[in-house]
Amino acid sequence: MRTKRETLPTNILASIRNRKGRRGSPSGPAAPDESDGVLIASYNVHKCVGVDGKFDPYRIKEVIKEIGADVIALQEADTRFGERRGLLDLDWLERETGLLPVPMSSASKAHGWHGNVIFFREGLVRDVHQIRLPGLEPRGALITELEVKGGTALRVIAAHLGLLHRSRHQQTRMIIDLLSSREEQPTILMGDLNEWRLGDRSSLNTLASVFGLPPAVPSFPSRLPVLALDRIMANRPEILGPVMAHDTPLARLASDHLPIKARIRLQAEAAGEDAVSQNI
DSSP, X not given: OOOOOOOHXXXXXXXXXXXXXXXXXXXXXXXXXXXXXXXXXXXXXXXXBOTTSOBOHHHHHHHHHXXXXXXXXXXXXXXSSSSOBBOSOHHHHHHHHOOEEOOOSSOXXXXXXXXXXXXXXXXXXXXXXXXXXXXXSOEEEEEEEEEXXXXXXXXXXXXXXXXXXXXXXXXXXXXXXXXXXXXXXXXXXXXXXXXXXXXXXXXXXXXXXXXXXXXXXXXXXXXXXOBOOEEEEESSGGGBOOOEEOOOHHHHHHOSSOOEEEEEOHHHHHHHHHXXXXXX
């Protein structure tokens, strides 16, 4: 049976129907099985400028605190031009949330790499690669290998792809090529991929060879989300729980994107592998 493909008009109608219910949404995180697995999230903070046009890093920090993620990738966390400068209070984030940024090799005042930064709560950083992505715009990606809860290895790729169709195809191809040269392990790709379309022309098709095509979760614009610009995907689908938007009153105001989040269950995967090995 052919499934009905989501289109922009149907997404707009769905968002309008859900808008009344969104006004009363709780302000805290609503991820399922909150005690199980590692909570990951992705958030384009729009250089801390809200939908009201106000620059307010405090609101962004409060949304990050609401989410309560163990690992979170931010986009647009630095100023874009001139000497890139981080826009968040890292001491506050560590004190209030326990989150630390994955260290960068550069000595600049930026939090991350081309606006991308990865924060983690517990564990060790094994490796970090700062990747300059091709295209007309200055874009980048971070690839880091973490040792998370229980000592399990997790590779996290945080990316912000370009606005131009041709650039996104080049960038996704580069990410896949980089992965092919590295040892296979549980890998999460998350960020603002700037691609909501499906079909033959979608740059998501390149990623599908490794990550598949996860269900679209509308996250943009934050007050009436109709486009699934932000994505979380895994090279092993069984480790990734449902992806959802962090849709709260403050998140709708603080940035033009809603954060998205999901649980990953690496311990379950490891236990399954041990059981198989014991039966051999």
